[in-house]
Amino acid sequence: MTLRALAFDVFGTVVDWGSSVIAELTAFGRRHGISADWARFADDWRAGYVPAMNRVRAGELPWTRLDDLHRGRLVELLDGAAITVSDNEIDELNHAWHRLDPWPDSVAGLQRLKQRFLITTLSNGNVSLLTNMAKRAGLPWDCVLSAEIFRHYKPDPQAYLGCADILDVAPAELMLVAAHPADLRAARDAGLGTAFVARPLEWGPGRTPPQPAPGEFDLFADDFHHLADQLGA
Amino acid sequence: MTLRALAFDVFGTVVDWGSSVIAELTAFGRRHGISADWARFADDWRAGYVPAMNRVRAGELPWTRLDDLHRGRLVELLDGAAITVSDNEIDELNHAWHRLDPWPDSVAGLQRLKQRFLITTLSNGNVSLLTNMAKRAGLPWDCVLSAEIFRHYKPDPQAYLGCADILDVAPAELMLVAAHPADLRAARDAGLGTAFVARPLEWGPGRTPPQPAPGEFDLFADDFHHLADQLGA
CATH class of the missing domain: 3.40.50.1000 (HAD superfamily/HAD-like)
Incomplete structure (x- = not known):
């Protein structure tokens, strides 16, 4: 055929995705005066994707676009690190995956x-x-x-x-x-x-x-x- | 905004679409030694699109892609003109809308x-x-x-x-x-x-x-x- x-x-x-997301996170940290292990943060962010997607695949969640799965995990990670920023800033950072x-x-x-x-x-x-x-x-x-x-x-x-x-x-x-x-x-x-x-x-x-x-x-x-x-x- | x-x-x-489809039909006629009013044939082909689409919109037909609506109308028009060609030739002509x-x-x-x-x-x-x-x-x-x-x-x-x-x-x-x-x-x-x-x-x-x-x-x-x-x- x-x-x-x-x-x-x-x-x-x-x-x-790795280098790009680490660079975006590093710039985000610099803007907000936050230091963190951004390479590990990027890995943890990406690692949240498979379990979240599998909940959609198993029918536990209705169809949810990847931007929203990424955002959910990002909010968890920011909360876990006690980092507080506005919703707009979270959206902007979440769009790192578009760039x-x-x-x-x-x-x-x-x-x-x-x-x-x-x-x-x-x-x-x-x-x-x-x-x-x-x-x-x-x-x-x-x-x-x-x-x-x-x-x-x-x-x-x-x-x-x-x-x-x-x-x-x-x-x-x-x-x-x-x-x-x-x-x-x-x-x-x-x-x-x-x-x-x-x-x-x-x-x-x-x-x-x-x-x-x-x-x-x-x-x-x-x-x-x-x-x-x-x-x- | x-x-x-x-x-x-x-x-x-x-x-x-008009000039392009007429040119495709004319070439098709020449290949098969058929003469017809291809400009009118093109208009009739296009004219079949709205009623067929409206049957899908009204739920009388399940979802049907435009290629298949175009093909159904084409077969009607060829039959009406007593033009007989192979299924492959019908498919090829139907793809005029891709070109x-x-x-x-x-x-x-x-x-x-x-x-x-x-x-x-x-x-x-x-x-x-x-x-x-x-x-x-x-x-x-x-x-x-x-x-x-x-x-x-x-x-x-x-x-x-x-x-x-x-x-x-x-x-x-x-x-x-x-x-x-x-x-x-x-x-x-x-x-x-x-x-x-x-x-x-x-x-x-x-x-x-x-x-x-x-x-x-x-x-x-x-x-x-x-x-x-x-x-x-």
């Missing part, structure tokens, strides 16, 4: 891949987050698709199958590109093609992210240029 | 407007149609939103309000840009800003499309450059 479209995981795969910087190869690699394939996001981030991020960072998506549109967070199969359906392609004509084996396994189980892209610095230096087994996915790439090379783009 | 985002009607407002050419000012005007505002589609066309069209024509959308995402065709208020909600802006921070007064009236009733763009050739030379009353909408523009001038973009 011909490959027609590429769907990209975003946090960690396209953008370096993440791409990995150095992301924009140029996507421009290459876009010449040959339809390229879309397939992220748990909400549409406004992904759109604001793309506009700021120059990510040249053909369209912006999100768990929010399918009302199912990844790794629910409805997210992968919904992406193929709305693009009007067969699952096998769509490939998920991600730095996370669990995401790719779920995409493979839904019938999509799979490309693992190594992002060894996602969690900072010296912390090795989960790696796939050899041959587990269709493609293994060091970055988006390497992926474009393998796909003839 | 600050204007933050512009949502564009597409068929007739951004692209010249519409922009008005001469559309791409450059959108590039200007995009510098200052978030720009999105808000069309009854389905996501794959709009995405394929944008990729072919170079329409630089920040994201691709559609009635398909909100499961409500315009002029249902849910389409306009759903667009504001998913962009995380207030209705008054969003402006609909359209060449059709009825679309703009529904957007205004939902609380959006409104910009009428005159597209006098939408239905071909010598057929004047419906015009708005003086002062009925927030802005009145001759084309997208004139709109950009008025919005300071």
